[in-house]
Amino acid sequence: MNSSISFCKSWFRAKKKPTEMWSEDQARAAHFSKETYTVLVGSIDRPNCFIDIASGVIGVGFLDEFLRESLTYTFQEVESGKLFLTMATYREFEGDTDKVVGGSSYMFEQDGSVKIRRERFSPYSLETATSTVDVSSNYSSTPEFAHYDELIRVERS
Template identity: 65%
Template sequence: MKVSFCNSWFRAKKCPTEMWSEDQARAAHEKGLPYTVLVGAVECPYCFLEVAGNAVGVSFLDEHLRESLSYDFQEVESGVLFLTMATHRNFDGDKDRVLSGTSYIFGQDGAVSIRREFFNPHKLETATSSADVAANYSPRPEFGYYDDLVRVERQS
């Protein structure tokens, strides 16, 4: 897995800001400071991770570099992350306009809140469910080891 490091991913311009060396990113990781990991080619990454303190965000990009799927992980105990939210977005063809999005908010007890939002015309649907959330746990990554977090399929 090819990785590069930067300060952040500029969503509107679809490009990294301020590329960092591995040493810069490692120093940020060790101090618990935010940094971004690009997975794949810098110009068209498969995904990027925003690593900060006790949280990690993973954004999967489509062929137009739009965030089609994102995962939010929170540290729930020392060294253990839990996937608290997954969001899937549907776009208007090859435009950047989001037509709809569905968010799944996971509780460690297996409770799931589902929120589906349509934007034109605006409509919001909500539901609740339950799920086996065993696959939502992930070890907090050591620097450079992000494979477990960049899996689209989270089922065991």
């Protein structure tokens, strides 16, 4: 098991801290009963990312130096034991504040089609596009308990 992981009930985004730290046994029980739990990667106070694990869906929030969720991956279970990255969202912030000034979302389909949505908030603008990409790197195996390295790869190609 990776020594730099810890477990909690959830990551409180607004307060930038975990809620209710859990023992490995509590998290293992949640994992095997398909209940929701969160994995912190890195230190408890300054994790690199967090992984929200729920039945059928896994979210990975990558944190910047200010503990802001700058990149989010959403994986859906597409068949038993197999996940597919269905959405990636990048956020841009104003300086070192928590104010989101814009972002881009990529919604992937298994057939390779992707919808792109770029949004700016001041002044407001929205651009959308569609494309086709090789999505073979969007597949991951459903993680075994405490083995999450496959999910926290930022580069998916």
